[in-house]
Amino acid sequence: MVSLLDPVRLHADAAPRSVAIRGAREHISYEGLLESSLRFASILNAQGVAPGERVVLIAPSVPAYVVAYLGIQAAGCVVVPMNTMSTSEEVSYVLRDAQASLVIAWHEASAPARKAAAADGPPVVTLVHGMWEALPLAAPVDRDPDDTAAILYTSGTTGRPKGAELTVANILSAAQISVECSNGTPDDRIGTGLPLFHIFGQISVMMASLTTGSSLHLVAPFTPEAMIDAIRTHRLTIVAGVPTMWNAMLRSSKGEDGSGFGHIRLAVSGGAPLPAPVAQAFESRFGCELLEGYGLTETTSQGTFNGQGGIRKTGSAGRPVPRTAVEVRSETGSPLDPGEVGEVYISGPSVMKGYWRRPEATAQALVDGWLRTGDLGMVDQDGDLFIVDRLKDLIIRGGYNVYPGEVEEILYEHPHIVEAAVVGVPDEHYGQEVAAVIVLDRPAAVTGPEITAWARERMSAYKIPRLVRFVEALPKGPSGKILKRTIDTNRFRQPASQPEQAE
Structure with a gap:
């Protein structure tokens, strides 16, 4: 029998005073994390939640999130993490679909949950740091490796969101795999601005850090300046993020000289394909390896990873x-x-x-x-x-397959393009036309026809984005991943004018 708390118990015995989780204003040792998680489990017992029942968790990446997540596991329940920006309608859907027995909501993000639960919904417990004052459980509830430990809902781009069931064995295995890929040790100081309710931050970072026995520094909310400060102040050795985060750090004036990054031995990128120009610029500026991994919610964030020190191939x-x-x-x-x-x-x-x-x-x-x-x-x-x-996302233009990621990779080489998203737009003649939504480093730095002409010199004719629209920012999800499917392709039917905020 096993528990997701097994790694925490191991390190609480071996190095009780070592820092497990560090936030902006507080930190928790491994000993404290174990005890707090067992106390939190008692709160769930007092609410009448039985092992195997689903508990929705809505909280930002703060130390209290880790306590609540592990507390739910200690009680033998199933955690159902949700985005803190979820609307009451979205929460209602998950409450019904997951058949949730309880909602744990961060005090600053509890209003939608309370509204959703008001109509015959489960009770809502407000989460604040230090609320775990109950007598702790003697030990975590033992679980079978095949028991469901977490249900993470997919984005729902092809219909209503579906809950991916991840078992205790899935999560423990995935965390151990992440440790092996990073060659992690208890001496590592890991930092991230990723949301912990997302699979990447939750498993490849949080659970991997706890498995290693290292310390995890949480930057919430993410800003490039806060991330750079955390790296320098806490002398982080591993950092994890998505491509838009690395891009933002590159464009922050705080990181212009690239100093204070010498102790980083590894930067891990995931969540979306990493454009080669961004990776090359980041490594050149900050002097550390930026390695890309690939995985999904359904694979508990695991799949492939670029090995350190070996031959790496662009893309x-x-x-x-x-x-x-x-x-x-x-x-x-x-x-x-x-x-x-x-x-x-x-x-x-x-x-x-x-x-x-x-x-x-x-x-x-x-x-x-x-x-x-x-x-x-x-x-x-x-x-x-x-x-x-x-x-x-595949675009078929006149019978030819156009892969948006390939076109985006080339667009990122343009000196004035900060971000780019390539989408297919319905076309009466070709079936679909290639369109690009672009963020520039400064307004009117280049025109749409100039982008098309520039692309013509670098790619086959059928791949060229002939429709170009400039926006101030691209829509992004909670992890920072660009959300192509929220881009309104109807706007390409009108000529692009002044830059506008993408919806």
């Missing part, structure tokens, strides 16, 4: 992580040869149990132990994976 997501296999297959499910583009399949100990109460969706996604990712990719002769794009 590659690396090779399969330990105990994990990756294949690229055709539409019929047959493995493809190196260099051929198809759907990426993943198998291994971190692949989810299935979708909560969605047997048909589970059967479609899981095939003989392999997860169909919905991503397009290809593997080269050396076994390195290259993610081409989301299967749903």
